[in-house]
Amino acid sequence: MSEAESQPAGPYDPSRFAGPSRREKRDIPDGLWMRCPGCGGMVYRKVVAENQEVCVECGYHFRVSANARIKQLIDPDSFEELFANIAPADPLKFAWAGKTMADRIVAEQDRTGNVEAARTGIAYIKGRRTALGVMDGDWLMGSLGSVVGEKITLLIERATEEKLPLIIVCMSGGARMHEGALSLMQMAKTSASLGRFGGAGGLFISVLADPTTGGTTASFAMLGDTIIAEPGALIGFAGRRVIANTIKSELPEGFQRAEFLLEHGFIDRIVHRHELRSELARLIDYCGQ
Numbered sequence: 055m056s057e058a059e060s061q062p063a064g065p066y067d068p069s070r071f072a073g074p075s076r077r078e079k080r081d082i083p084d085g086l087w088m089r090c091p092g093c094g095g096m097v098y099r100k101v102v103a104e105n106q107e108v109c110v111e112c113g114y115h116f117r118v119s120a121n122a123r124i125k126q127l128i129d130p131d132s133f134e135e136l137f138a139n140i141a142p143a144d145p146l147k148f149a150w151a152g153k154t155m156a157d158r159i160v161a162e163q164d165r166t167g168n169v170e171a172a173r174t175g176i177a178y179i180k181g182r183r184t185a186l187g188v189m190d191g192d193w194l195m196g197s198l199g200s201v202v203g204e205k206i207t208l209l210i211e212r213a214t215e216e217k218l219p220l221i222i223v224c225m226s227g228g229a230r231m232h233e234g235a236l237s238l239m240q241m242a243k244t245s246a247s248l249g250r251f252g253g254a255g256g257l258f259i260s261v262l263a264d265p266t267t268g269g270t271t272a273s274f275a276m277l278g279d280t281i282i283a284e285p286g287a288l289i290g291f292a293g294r295r296v297i298a299n300t301i302k303s304e305l306p307e308g309f310q311r312a313e314f315l316l317e318h319g320f321i322d323r324i325v326h327r328h329e330l331r332s333e334l335a336r337l338i339d340y341c342g343q
């Protein structure tokens with residue numbers, strides 16, 4: 055991982071989330087090959103895609119879209135999408151760098167095919183009925199805005215009513231600055247809802263994918279009864295540079311990576327993407343849901 059990748063969420067810059075593989079095209083035809091940040095080798099994009107976006111040489115976990123993630127985790131065609139019609143607004147009439155938020159929303163929807171930065175629904179995972187939320191890190195950095203917060207909260211409430219295990223795959227640059235305090239309110243709302251879910255005996259498994267940062271980390275992402283991370287995932291609140299500048303000292307090797315967090319007790323386990331579906335099913339059974 056390069057230094058640039060571990061920076062805090064800032065103004066939207068697509069190159070930050072397109073992944074280093076797309077930056078180093080050189081003379082290679084676009085779309086066929088990409089460079090693996092893990093081993094530095096050139097890997098065939100199609101082969102990596104067929105391997106659940108994991109490098110076949112070194113096991114590096116590339117970022118996965120929400121749509122691909124859902125397919126990877128669930129029993130085929132078992133996703134019953136909920137709250138899909140909740141569309142984003144632009145409450146602050148936000149504009150920056152010559153663009154309006156309204157235009158950006160349309161562009162993100164066209165590019166990703168998703169209405170907002172999270173998809174929620176009921177699905178089966180190895181035959182286990184589950185409430186599943188998946189954040190789309192590609193949709194305005196997977197930012198936690200009013201719609202994402204509302205969809206996650208409604209999903210938690212549905213899981214509470216139906217006594218379903220709840221799984222949320224987090225992938226987020228943090229609270230959505232374009233919605234100001236309305237985004238920050240989502241942290242309290244989702245957390246309070248999870249409190250009621252936990253009080254009713256619900257099981258919440260939080261899966262942290264690269265990257266999980268900012269207000270998402272500071273709310274539901276870290277409230278799992280079990281917290282799983284993918285290998286190498288960047289997980290933190292503030293960015294590395296902000297922290298280093300604030301405390302004016304060097305940060306340790308591997309700071310804010312999944313392995314570092316596991317070592318320091320912030321997460322429960324690191325699970326390879328190939329094992330994730332089985333591990334989720336196993337945890338649901340183990341916790342008696």
Ligand SMILES: [Zn+2]
Nearest residue numbers: 090093109112
């Ligand atoms: Zn590799």
